[in-house]
Amino acid sequence: MWVRRVWVRRWQSRTGFDKIDLYTRGTFHSLAWISIVTQVLLSVTRPVRHSGAPAALIVLTVLTAVAQGVCAAPLVARSVESYLGRRAPEWRLPVLAAALMFANAAGLLALGAYTGPETFPELQLALGAVVVPFLTSLILLVPVWLSFLAVVLLSAALAGGVALTGAGWPFVLGTFFGVGFGGGLAVVTVRLSAWTLGVMLKLRDAQDVETRLAVAEERLRFGRDMHDVLGRNLAVIALKSELAVELAQRGKPAAVDQMIEVQRIARVSQQEVRDVVRGYREADLRTELVGAQGVLRAAGIECTVHGDGGPLPASVQSALGWAVREAATNVLRHGDPRRCVIRLDASRDDVRLVVENDGVSADTAVVSGGGSGLDGLRERLDAVDGRLEAGPVDDGLFRLTATVPLASSSAPSPSAPSPSPSPSPLSVVTVAESAPALLEER
Template sequence: MSRLARVLPRHAAVLVWVPVLLAAPALEVRSGPGPVVLALGLVALAATSCVVAVLKSWPCSSTVSTAAWVVLTVSVGIGSLAYDGWPPAWLLVAMTAGVTFRPAVALGAITLAVVLATSTLARGGASVEDVYSQAFVVALAGAAAATFSHLVATADALRRTRAQLVVAAVADERERFSRDLHDVLGHTLSVMVVKAQAVRRLVPTDPDAAAVHAADIEQIGRTALTQVRETVHAVRTLTLTEQLEAAHDALTAAGIRADVHTPTSSVDPAVGTPLAWALREGVTNVLRHSSASTCRIDLVRRGTSFELRVCDDGVGTPPPEHEGRIGGLDGLRSRLVAAGGELEVAPGPDGFSLTARVPAALDAATERSR
């Protein structure tokens, strides 16, 4: 949106009054060419300075807008002292101050306009009632213009904030879908590849075992279709118990000895879900990159947190992390951080390790944000 398109709605309450409030000073001078020219010059100067002050005041007052308001005030003051018909122009001075300056400065400027308006009117011999009426009208005009300008600016800010929230919501949903799809299919396809390799190895020597693995591939494929549908509809939830069993089966099928140690007590589902995602990613990396013969999975309670550690004795490492990458270790780290936890990945003395920590108790707000 252009600058002019933003300024005009906010300051329309002032700009529409420029010709109305300056019409009387322009029409009431009939004493000769000289006074008429001077009066029209003051009117033109007042109108121009008012428009400049208003248009240069967005998003806040500047040196130009402040100077223009001063010129407007001086021109109206000179006109009020030299001619009749200028009292309405003081409303324009107060209204311009209300939309040009910040609230604290605007209050002082409107007060100054009230003082000058009543002083010039009293100097011309006006009654006390007229002076009080002028003070009230000028102050009310300035306050009304400032309030209207503030309301329009607030409505504009709310519209822009709503548009930004829509964009952010779409981006968050796209990131969630990409991350879930990567984590779900990445693991499932890795298991299918491992089992397909087992089928190829066993066909010549043990057809019955190869048939069992082939049936597993079929079942995993059907499960993957269900997982994709659940991911699309944002209802995919992992359980730690199921994932521990799946990790053991996948590692065994790949010829990797699985050594799993878990606590005797149950883990709360709110805590188990982020740990299940961590286990899934850790086992996927072992299958893809480690060339390991053994994988140890430890789940322990340490103080107020649960710690899951996946450690292999291989030589492979996960793919390098990239800033802004969706899925993989970056996506897992985002899940754990949203749950109040943390992720550590590092080569250990006997291989590569992935460690995920999650607080033992997650509140409802944290779980919903995950």
Template sequence: MAPVTTSESIRRAPRRSRQRRPGPRSAYAFLPWLLLGMGALSNVVRGETPNPWVGGIGLLVFNSLYVSVVLQAFDPRARDTWWTYAALSGMAAVTYGLAIGYGGPWLALFPLLSLAVGTSLRGRRLAWTVGVLTCSAALTGAWRDTDAWSAVTSGYGTLLSGLVTAAILALSEKVLELRETREELARTAVDQERLRFSRDLHDLLGHTMSLIVVKSEAARRLAAVDLDKALAQITDIETVGRQALTEIREAVTGYRESSLTAELDRARDTLSSAGVEPVVRQSGPPPAPVTGALLAWVVREAVTNVVRHSGATTCRIDLAGTADSTRLTVTDNGRGEGAGSPGSGLRGLKERLAQAGGSLESGPEEKGGFRVVVTLPADAGAAQQSVG
């Protein structure tokens, strides 16, 4: 599967401004449900309720606490506080007192309390609380109204209002989390694409410019003694430049895969042009294409560092393959800061190899020179695809 380019990732990133929250737009959508208490309010106004001032104060307290609870329904951090639980406890006390004391239209407080619970609680606390309220509403309706239908409607309304409200809000929260996750993945894809391009550009240009400098110096030295050889070096510079343009285009589109065999040939030519004797040894079965592409990047970076930093006269590249893994070793006899001198190139390669299940170790040799050792498993391709 081809990697997603930066521009594609940006185009695919969701635009929050064009999307609205699923479900109720705001907590104010829950306020009209207070109309369920109009029957109880009517009883208070008409004086059909004993001690109407008790019922009126109870309704005022219940409605105030209800508004306070539901207005925090869309903010999980605000609703999961001691005040929310205290307010629900107060609503429960008022509901049980008025419903048991008066019955009739006052039983509508149970569905309202259940709705408030559905906006605030989740998980087992929600299930237990709604279950208790449902049983309480049904039993109170059967006792106060001596009517089976009243018990059924009160219990069913209480159960439905709590669970449906909780389900709608929970679904809304999950959808928002999925949107945020998708946006984060899009941003991550953009960052990974930028990192990939910067690494590829560093590796390509570092090697190419080093080779051009080496061949230019060789052409300058040969110009006075052998014009034909100097022209051959200049021709090589032109070839390297054209090849670099092609590789940069491939790096931009994301389809570039280095060939290990071709990279070893380039390494021999680069080292020879820089006056460093190349020694390349291969043993065992050839690596898989993905493994070979990763090793090709290592060879390119290591040889570039040998030419630019080591001052070596010999560079040795050993490639040993087995059925389980492939091991690449690059050593030189320079000042101890060649093949693996610290830099963004080797750091980037180390991260790439780690994603494919491999490792990179580098450091100076005890007897002088520098060594880079890379180990990759046989299934490096599968590991890299799983990460990607």
């Protein structure tokens, strides 16, 4: 009882593939040893014992059968590994197994000669069992057609051996078809079982690859979100810290207000990082438009927003919200802009976001060629079949255009017009209005 509970726990602790692997290998080994036990029992039946056959011949035949089983145990295990591609095929053990098979068959035929084939009908079953341990391994090492050819040749050889013992043609033909049927059945059974095990192994490997890819994709998503969330926040913190230093050097009390704002933005950034880690944060288009306008104005950049896109699907709003955030981050970080225009136009087929600013520098051109922020933004737009174009244009302007088709998006989200959307955490009205005057004092 205790042993059974231990075996049940071990079985239940195995994975699905491990269970199938154990079952398949156990089937192969069981098939080989059942045939060995069958040979041993048939070698000591009453007709054999009373046939006058030497005891040494009977014992030698039994020992040869046991040796065949002992050789088949490692051979089956190695053959399975070779079939699964885990090790190169080895031919010394198969050659030894073939020699033991023929020796065992010769012993059985000798016993049949003493008893007389007609008075030893179990000889056909014993000869059919002789080839099973060898075929169980051979089918895993050679192509299927070669295995069936081996079955035919072995059947013919054993039928010829029975004919040499003086058996009639009906018995010889019965031996040929009996050995051929048993060997063919063993070939089909073993091959199908091994094929199933190989498919399960590939499936497990595919699941492992899928798991690793999911982890890698999640890492990329996390890095992209961290860049998108913290990029603008850090740019604003750097700007306001620089402004606070200059105001403090001039003895302006407004430096305290700027540092308080920096402290507040840092706390907001901490919360946003927590939201990104949980995977819950989504960008809201209208909030991002108001936030970008407030932040750019606070940095002394004239920012004008035209249109709000109207009611849009949630996925489109999120993708364009990230586009607004990335565009505002690039405007703050690169070049020396004085003016920025954000246009949002929606039609029946698509919605287009255009962010255009002046003050283009060589650094800005480099960013347009392959910045990680734009790469992450392209991934977000690809999710909604959108496209992104970014780069310098005529008259020293830099233009970012994000276009998202509406046909492939889900139904529009029930968002009300909301005449005064709530500002982004990064834009406080009082700071946005007072910052230009502070910058003028610089």
